[in-house]
Amino acid sequence: MNKNYKVAIIGGGSAGIFAAIELTRVNGFKPGEVVILEKNDRIGKKLLATGNGQGNLTNKNVSKDNYYGEKEFAIKAAKTVINANLPEYFYSISMPISFDKEGRGYPVSKQASAVLDILRERLFYCGVEVLTEFNVQKIQRVKDGYRLSSSSSEIFAKYVIAAFGGKAGKNFGTDGTAYSLLAPFNHKVTPLFPSLVQLKTEKEKIKGLSGLKEKAKVFAYDGEKCLGEITGDLLFTDYGVSGNTIFYLSAKLTDKKSPKIKVEFLPEFSISETEKLLNDKLKNSPFIKREDYLLGLLNKKIGERIIKNSNANTVKEIAYAIKNYYISVTGNTGFNYAQVTKGGIETSGIDEITYESKYAKNLFIVGEALNVDGDCGGYNLSFAISSALSSAREIKKRENIDNI
Numbered sequence: 561m562n563k564n565y566k567v568a569i570i571g572g573g574s575a576g577i578f579a580a581i582e583l584t585r586v587n588g589f590k591p592g593e594v595v596i597l598e599k600n601d602r603i604g605k606k607l608l609a610t611g612n613g614q615g616n617l618t619n620k621n622v623s624k625d626n627y628y629g630e631k632e633f634a635i636k637a638a639k640t641v642i643n644a645n646l647p648e649y650f651y652s653i654s655m656p657i658s659f660d661k662e663g664r665g666y667p668v669s670k671q672a673s674a675v676l677d678i679l680r681e682r683l684f685y686c687g688v689e690v691l692t693e694f695n696v697q698k699i700q701r702v703k704d705g706y707r708l709s710s711s712s713s714e715i716f717a718k719y720v721i722a723a724f725g726g727k728a729g730k731n732f733g734t735d736g737t738a739y740s741l742l743a744p745f746n747h748k749v750t751p752l753f754p755s756l757v758q759l760k761t762e763k764e765k766i767k768g769l770s771g772l773k774e775k776a777k778v779f780a781y782d783g784e785k786c787l788g789e790i791t792g793d794l795l796f797t798d799y800g801v802s803g804n805t806i807f808y809l810s811a812k813l814t815d816k817k818s819p820k821i822k823v824e825f826l827p828e829f830s831i832s833e834t835e836k837l838l839n840d841k842l843k844n845s846p847f848i849k850r851e852d853y854l855l856g857l858l859n860k861k862i863g864e865r866i867i868k869n870s871n872a873n874t875v876k877e878i879a880y881a882i883k884n885y886y887i888s889v890t891g892n893t894g895f896n897y898a899q900v901t902k903g904g905i906e907t908s909g910i911d912e913i914t915y916e917s918k919y920a921k922n923l924f925i926v927g928e929a930l931n932v933d934g935d936c937g938g939y940n941l942s943f944a945i946s947s948a949l950s951s952a953r954e955i956k957k958r959e960n961i962d963n964i
């Protein structure tokens with residue numbers, strides 16, 4: 561094989577697939593002009609797993625606060641997503657979206673597999689070539705474009721879109737090795753951390769609680785600085801904590817020096833209401849033992865653990881302990897279990913509108929490969945897809961193809 565293309569896309573994940581679709585739709589590039597090079601035996605493997613198989617593609621409430629990485633670029637990333645108007649875009653390619661009450665956008669059928677089917681049909685219809693088991697190992701600049709090589713083949717293209725993802729989720733083909741493809745062009749990689757991941761914690765605070773789930777308001781702290789809060793499920797595990805509260809807060813914690821969480825149990829009661837509950841309980845049952853104070857209010861084992869780990873004796877002190885249960889975070893379960901990579905290609909080398917490299921003309925870098933990560937709730941796919949659309953539109957513009 562030795563073939564020339566107009567555009568080669570490295571990575572058949574969400575960004576790569578949407579870039580190809582945008583390049584070829586409505587009078588765009590012709591069949592055979594765009595190729596996706598994917599190292600897995602099929603494209604879209606990760607997409608199938610997103611949103612627990614339901615495909616949480618976007619979120620209604622996008623703001624700069626949903627993104628992390630280099631601050632200014634993260635702000636621009638939010639703008640990219642807002643400008644892309646993804647719900648309308650998805651509708652235009654026959655993929656209507658509906659939103660849940662938290663603002664998360666899913667395909668109406670709530671099936672990620674249906675999304676992939678729709679995308680693959682369109683790629684086929686538009687004549688996008690898909691070369692699977694093509695692990696790009698080298699990008700070289702040649703006259704009029706780039707040579708992309710795997711261990712056994714090579715292709716040429718005028719434009720390259722690097723959409724090879726990050727380091728999270730090795731099973732899906734993303735192990736962080738692809739960053740080095742861009743090193744010859746002077747692109748640097750920031751320190752990398754897993755994000756949207758379970759947290760490991762000090763043992764004493766979670767002893768005996770593995771498998772228990774409680775609704776709580778959970779706060780993220782770095783030292784004394786509060787970084788955010790969320791109310792939802794907190795799941796105790798044998799290594800630490802998980803659940804939707806932790807996935808959300810992990811985005812704020814995994815790169816911090818002194819991470820800890822504060823758990824406010826009984827979130828539906830204020831501290832004074834909690835005190836009243838306890839006072840009434842003691843009044844009605846004066847025989848109750850200290851370790852049983854929280855029986856009937858919280859899961860028995862959790863209640864006992866809170867009491868055990870505090871010096872609280874009075875009702876006031878116990879109410880305080882319920883609302884201020886601090887747990888030190890000692891680590892996380894790592895990239896293999898993380899949904900997203902925090903960190904990536906330094907954004908100082910990237911044009912924030914077109915996503916073109918500032919060091920290599922006609923080379924674009926999009927999606928999770930960049931030093932941008934988002935909150936849990938559709939923000940990461942939103943950025944991957946929107947940045948891919950931006951790069952594709954710029955390439956079409958350069959080739960005098962109308963962006964309809």
Ligand SMILES: Cc1cc2nc3c(=O)[nH]c(=O)nc-3n(C[C@H](O)[C@H](O)[C@H](O)COP(=O)(O)OP(=O)(O)OC[C@H]3O[C@@H](n4cnc5c(N)ncnc54)[C@H](O)[C@@H]3O)c2cc1C
Binds near residue numbers: 600734
């Ligand atoms: C289990 C799970 C659930 C998730 N759920 C959600 C969710 O509900 N909502 C949300 O917004 N985000 C979710 N995410 C995160 C989201 O899927 C990613 O942020 C997004 O897919 C990034 O898109 P991307 O195209 O940049 O990279 P990826 O989707 O990671 O795609 C990169 C592709 O490049 C390929 N590749 C890598 N190196 C090479 C190479 N050298 N040559 C050829 N191909 C290569 C990989 O095999 C992969 O197919 C989830 C992630 C995981 C792991």
